[in-house]
Amino acid sequence: MPQGAQPRDKVTIIEIADAAGVSKSTVSLVLTGRGSVKPETRERILQVMDELGYVYNRGAANLRNTQSKIVGLVLNDLSNPFFAEFAIGVETVLQMAGYVAFMANTSESVVRQSQVMRMMREHGAGGIILCPALDTTAEELALASGPETALLVAIRRLPGVAASSVVPDNVAGSARITRHLLNLGHRRIAYLGGMSSMVVRQDRHQGFSEAMTKAGVAIDPGLNLECMPTRDGGFSAMSSALALPNRPTAVVCYNDVVAIGAMLAAARRGLVVGRDIAIVGFDDTSEARHVSPALTTIAVDAVGLGERAAAMLLERITNRAAPETSHVGPAELMIRESCGAYQHALTAAG
Amino acid sequence: MPQGAQPRDKVTIIEIADAAGVSKSTVSLVLTGRGSVKPETRERILQVMDELGYVYNRGAANLRNTQSKIVGLVLNDLSNPFFAEFAIGVETVLQMAGYVAFMANTSESVVRQSQVMRMMREHGAGGIILCPALDTTAEELALASGPETALLVAIRRLPGVAASSVVPDNVAGSARITRHLLNLGHRRIAYLGGMSSMVVRQDRHQGFSEAMTKAGVAIDPGLNLECMPTRDGGFSAMSSALALPNRPTAVVCYNDVVAIGAMLAAARRGLVVGRDIAIVGFDDTSEARHVSPALTTIAVDAVGLGERAAAMLLERITNRAAPETSHVGPAELMIRESCGAYQHALTAAG
DNA sequence: CTGAAAGCGCTTACAG
DNA sequence: CTGAAAGCGCTTACAG
Known part of the structure; x- marks a missing residue:
């Protein structure tokens, strides 16, 4: 925090508006970048935010507008370097797109898998990339998943599951x-x-x-x-x-x-x-x-599969009408x- | 979703209350487990939730009560198996405690590191475990961090940074x-x-x-x-x-x-x-x-260091008054x- | 380009 | 043990 700033506990949009001499609508406008705000007003608001150490509360924003910029990544075995590489690919693409990723390791436990998927949904994940645990059944997954959360199954295909998929050949x-x-x-x-x-x-x-x-x-x-x-x-x-x-x-x-x-x-x-x-x-x-x-x-290019999985999930999140697709990645000797x-x-x- | 259920888009606490014939306060009480609700009422509410496919909106809940059950994990190099193992340890403990983890890989970039830390804070992470990128300075970190987010530095200690730390010996x-x-x-x-x-x-x-x-x-x-x-x-x-x-x-x-x-x-x-x-x-x-x-x-027991880091962070999150501590893990030949x-x-x- | 008002889904005192 | 009301921090039409 820059010197001179008051270490207030919670700086909100209202305090920014007061300090900048505008209404909170205007502050919201510069935050979302939607409406057009006079450049000098915008600058002033940005500067005030910086001075007061303002942190955008995305939870509050999401409450109003749905769509959350959060995605979940559920891995069956992170100790396998293959999945670590896959995760790197996923996370790179997500980060570029301004998303942030929940990550969970199930260690092949379908119980933990259901738990973490539910948690991610409760926390507002708009989509989940799932590398399913060994005994995952289509029925269980239908319950663990839901209409608000786009699902993409990766690495292990799951016969009978309505979801996009990314697997190696x-x-x-x-x-x-x-x-x-x-x-x-x-x-x-x-x-x-x-x-x-x-x-x-x-x-x-x-x-x-x-x-x-x-x-x-x-x-x-x-x-x-x-x-x-x-x-x-x-x-x-x-x-x-x-x-x-x-x-x-x-x-x-x-x-x-x-x-x-x-x-x-x-x-x-x-x-x-x-x-x-x-x-x-x-x-x-x-x-x-x-x-x-x-x-x-x-x-099989684990990183590439991860990148592809993330890109496909993002596509489905931003365009809910898009059909489920499946991608089969290369396999090189x-x-x-x-x-x-x-x-x-x-x-x-x- | 069980058969017979209406695939409503957003089921809220109000619809649950209506369907169960109670007020939404009562529903909230069973959700948080705080007040005491008559067991049969509780059961009925739980069943209605299941039937309607209700998903608890933690974002909304956090808006009211602060404390979020979200923690961030920022890794400098996930492609190094050492950090993958560390992540497993962290995630296991977090999961047991009912927390969910954001995960990000910085690839040693301080710029990406600042970005992801800010994102995590904006999304309400109550704490962050940071394996700092190579050129991380104490000043930058002071800016990227904040009073609402407990910080724990792991693996690479950072002289001059006010944070708990977990490093091998x-x-x-x-x-x-x-x-x-x-x-x-x-x-x-x-x-x-x-x-x-x-x-x-x-x-x-x-x-x-x-x-x-x-x-x-x-x-x-x-x-x-x-x-x-x-x-x-x-x-x-x-x-x-x-x-x-x-x-x-x-x-x-x-x-x-x-x-x-x-x-x-x-x-x-x-x-x-x-x-x-x-x-x-x-x-x-x-x-x-x-x-x-x-x-x-x-x-150096990477998994153990991860577990310890998570446990220490959780301690600081639940008990904000707790002092910063540092742990030096074993190093075995x-x-x-x-x-x-x-x-x-x-x-x-x- | 800016302001006042309603509302997102939940929790929290406060009455009953 | 249950209900009515206010409010968390933001966005979204709607006026000006």
């Missing part, structure tokens, strides 16, 4: 990375990680299956292994896969986290990943680049070391 | 990891990374100096190297250090990110980290465990491979 990405392994000469390829109840797993596994089938390679049902999408899950599932009598020569993992767990299991077993066995992931989190050997994976492509090239050359 | 942590290297027999130890203008760097370097001095080891000013706290910065600075005529045998890095860059530079030069040279970090981000060799570093302790033990045994 899981099917195409998975097909692409599977083709990559097929091109490298692999035939016994396992699909590892995630639970078959997860929509994302279904999509990614579908891409895997399509690529295998299109290449005329039989899929061994014994090489379809489920596990929780964690490092530990990947470790256990991979250990099982390696204990198989006729073990796979390549493994397509549900995501990077599972792949890193799988790499650990292979190393523990004395295998050199990228030479003795190929392992690939999905997401391209920053860890993928830093593990050794570096992980071949699918980049990042060839690194864990697939053995580099070694393969050397062998081919020699 | 940078001095002790740095001294501890330096002692670890001294115990391993190192004498030519470099301090690498960060800019001397950063308060965190000053604290960590102080811990380094104290440990060296206490051990009676001279500090070579030529082995104090600054760089931006990024992977690339660490890479360049380490390259310079290795080009020195009498190069260090061990390197204490400003943080994990710098250390990982430094490890890359050493490897590029043909050195085996942990055998030919020791490199250690600070923070214990998840990457530290996954690089190869695994990074010896200082764990995580011995892994990059310091060569394991190799050292083998040698000693043989």
